Amino acid sequence: MRKSLLKRGSALFAFLCGIGVISSAGTVSAEEVKKATLYGNMTVVTQDMLNRAGGDANNFLHTNGNYSQTRYYPASQINTGNVKNLRPAWIFQTEVVESQETTPIVVNGVMYITTSFSHVYALDAATGEQIWHYKHKMGPITTYCCGPNNRGVAVSGDKVFLGTLDAKLVALDAKSGKVVWEKQIADPEKGYSETMAPTAVNGKILIGTNGGEYGVRGFVKAYDAESGKLLWTFYTTAENSVGVWATHDATGRDMLRDIKAEKAALKKLGDPYKTLGGGVWQNPAVDLETNRIYFVAGNPSPDLDGSVRPGDNLYTNSLISVDLDTGKYICHFQYIAHDVWDLDAVSPPIITQVKDKNGKMVKGVLHGGKTGHVYVHRADDCSLIRFSEAMVPQEDMWVLPTKDGQRMLPGANGGVEWSPMTVDAGLGLVYVINLHQPMTYHVESTPYPGGKLWLGGAFKVIPGEEQWGNVSAVDYNTGKIRWKVKTQQPMIGGIMATAGGLVFTGEGNGLFKAYDSKTGNLLWKFQAGAGVNAPPASYTVDGKQYIVVGAGGNVQLNYKRGNNIIAFTLAD
Amino acid sequence: MNAKIPFVLGFLFAFVTATANADEYAALRETIEACAGCHGERGASKEDAFPILAGQELYYLYVQMKDFKSGLRKNEIMQPVLADLKKQDLFALAKYFSEQKWPNIGFTGDPERVLNGERAANAGQCVACHLGSYTGNSRVPRLAGQYPNYLAKTMLDMKSKARNNATAISALLSTFSESDISDMAEYMGNM
Numbered sequence: 001m002r003k004s005l006l007k008r009g010s011a012l013f014a015f016l017c018g019i020g021v022i023s024s025a026g027t028v029s030a031e032e033v034k035k036a037t038l039y040g041n042m043t044v045v046t047q048d049m050l051n052r053a054g055g056d057a058n059n060f061l062h063t064n065g066n067y068s069q070t071r072y073y074p075a076s077q078i079n080t081g082n083v084k085n086l087r088p089a090w091i092f093q094t095e096v097v098e099s100q101e102t103t104p105i106v107v108n109g110v111m112y113i114t115t116s117f118s119h120v121y122a123l124d125a126a127t128g129e130q131i132w133h134y135k136h137k138m139g140p141i142t143t144y145c146c147g148p149n150n151r152g153v154a155v156s157g158d159k160v161f162l163g164t165l166d167a168k169l170v171a172l173d174a175k176s177g178k179v180v181w182e183k184q185i186a187d188p189e190k191g192y193s194e195t196m197a198p199t200a201v202n203g204k205i206l207i208g209t210n211g212g213e214y215g216v217r218g219f220v221k222a223y224d225a226e227s228g229k230l231l232w233t234f235y236t237t238a239e240n241s242v243g244v245w246a247t248h249d250a251t252g253r254d255m256l257r258d259i260k261a262e263k264a265a266l267k268k269l270g271d272p273y274k275t276l277g278g279g280v281w282q283n284p285a286v287d288l289e290t291n292r293i294y295f296v297a298g299n300p301s302p303d304l305d306g307s308v309r310p311g312d313n314l315y316t317n318s319l320i321s322v323d324l325d326t327g328k329y330i331c332h333f334q335y336i337a338h339d340v341w342d343l344d345a346v347s348p349p350i351i352t353q354v355k356d357k358n359g360k361m362v363k364g365v366l367h368g369g370k371t372g373h374v375y376v377h378r379a380d381d382c383s384l385i386r387f388s389e390a391m392v393p394q395e396d397m398w399v400l401p402t403k404d405g406q407r408m409l410p411g412a413n414g415g416v417e418w419s420p421m422t423v424d425a426g427l428g429l430v431y432v433i434n435l436h437q438p439m440t441y442h443v444e445s446t447p448y449p450g451g452k453l454w455l456g457g458a459f460k461v462i463p464g465e466e467q468w469g470n471v472s473a474v475d476y477n478t479g480k481i482r483w484k485v486k487t488q489q490p491m492i493g494g495i496m497a498t499a500g501g502l503v504f505t506g507e508g509n510g511l512f513k514a515y516d517s518k519t520g521n522l523l524w525k526f527q528a529g530a531g532v533n534a535p536p537a538s539y540t541v542d543g544k545q546y547i548v549v550g551a552g553g554n555v556q557l558n559y560k561r562g563n564n565i566i567a568f569t570l571a572d
Numbered sequence: 573m574n575a576k577i578p579f580v581l582g583f584l585f586a587f588v589t590a591t592a593n594a595d596e597y598a599a600l601r602e603t604i605e606a607c608a609g610c611h612g613e614r615g616a617s618k619e620d621a622f623p624i625l626a627g628q629e630l631y632y633l634y635v636q637m638k639d640f641k642s643g644l645r646k647n648e649i650m651q652p653v654l655a656d657l658k659k660q661d662l663f664a665l666a667k668y669f670s671e672q673k674w675p676n677i678g679f680t681g682d683p684e685r686v687l688n689g690e691r692a693a694n695a696g697q698c699v700a701c702h703l704g705s706y707t708g709n710s711r712v713p714r715l716a717g718q719y720p721n722y723l724a725k726t727m728l729d730m731k732s733k734a735r736n737n738a739t740a741i742s743a744l745l746s747t748f749s750e751s752d753i754s755d756m757a758e759y760m761g762n763m
Contacts, residue, residue, distance in 0.1 A: 142711070143711055145701070458747055460697075553704075
């Protein structure tokens, strides 16, 4: 351990020396040197480091790269000209062969990754050698939908933070992996679980919850990073969840609601907010200028049966903004009121400058929906500026689910799932991975089952119908698709753009690919041997830029499982 | 050092060792023996009408026993057997069976039916809950290597609502034909 600490402590020195050598060869630009982490004591993650993560070409400090969640990595050592020389530098195998959704977090040469069933590993980011392994002592009760996944850790100060399947928030000592504190977030017997990475900001740890398939009451909570004390809770299902009886979705299509029947049900059943779902699966974007966060809330419970939850079901299927210090509501925008298709909001929002309706640049928020649209909002009031062309086929929207099943596209695993998008602001493009998996929607009304799976029907994949995915580049200032590349299988995992003019993303068939971000031309690929269904990350150690990704397959789409974390760098 | 400390430590060690060696299921041995009448020694059933309990998921077993006791899952045999047991007894029983080794039933399915069963299970996205190995987790049961006859019967009972304590699964199974259900049982039993 001492050795590894010394190694970490000398990382800056080694990095600077490395730059001297490599710069003379012309592969690292002066601009890149400026973007490196040249502050801090190298063992502690300061708030300043977290704030500047977007320009830090050494580290990868947030699950989605930076507080704006652009997943844009500022290093360009690996670029369109040399990506063909990208080779594996090392492969680390975890002890868990199951769905892999982690984003590696890298702090000054140390990498933190997670696996299914809430394990954490600290690795030497240059060699892949294990420093420590934390295996969460799981309680006997876990209740989760769509796999025992974990999407990564948050880092702040001298700690690493993890959400667990049994609905706990755990703070680990970053040097040793020992537990510093542990808090029960919610009751797993009632359907709460954690698979998302927490977000660390200003001494707080933010975390949402899964459970939209179990009749939970969704939330985002803020905890004190030092003590684990709960600071605030924002519930994603409002006590008055009825709303305005919206009849059309965000794109103006009629959702065929029977408002009269819903009003009668409301009179009989009352407001359903206590079991209304609204899980928050992914990280909030943080706007430090306004001290606000933006996140999306998922589907209402039960997924397919609207008869037991009359009203708009606020704030399910919505972009929501709350105050970072208090958790107080600021604004929201609901994409689909009273959703009965589980085409919810899951992919993490991105803050970036966008053109408003008059062509003026304003602070905006992007979200990719399971509907297959990218939605572009004003950040100040959450209102919708525009939505993109559909990236996947849409048919018969919004036909209602029936007992015998009704085909509608997208299927419930459709469009943009939980997969994070990435933005190249210089090009004005957001890069998105999509699924096309036709399904039938079946409804069957049942009462709240007290923590058991509660779908109110069933989703069924249509055997024999072709399934596929795509990588799309969308101009968020016009809503037009700039380029689109079809993939063999539906896409789930995530994507990352870099200053090298590249976007990296993986597929269920094990291929990890790099595309030219301007054109969509395929420039490089690697067969990982198991599904690459985790978001990639990048970092630099000793002057070498690495691209890293998990290859462990995916439970939701049943892609081949594995247990590899693979780091790539340019061949010498 | 205080002279009493070694003595106290020795006593504590003896106490802890004795406690660790004690049979934590002593109070339930009679019940466990009664269970063996149908479910086999240690829950390793040898008859295909009765499900294997040995190595099944703890929380799944607990919830099923709770549901039998309350009548949510109807069964003329199980309900009276569990009627007088308290929740902590049910949890301990579940723990006991979950700690036993899952037996190999040595079943080999018909290849064509296994293949069709796999296709049907994929359409139902069964692995999303039961995991790719169909070994389940916590409240989701292991299906891999369970008796196909039991699996087929319980799935058909769910389809017909004769078993109605997992409504989401009932809704899903109601979309399958009886023949597909039977093939899914063949596929899972074959694992």
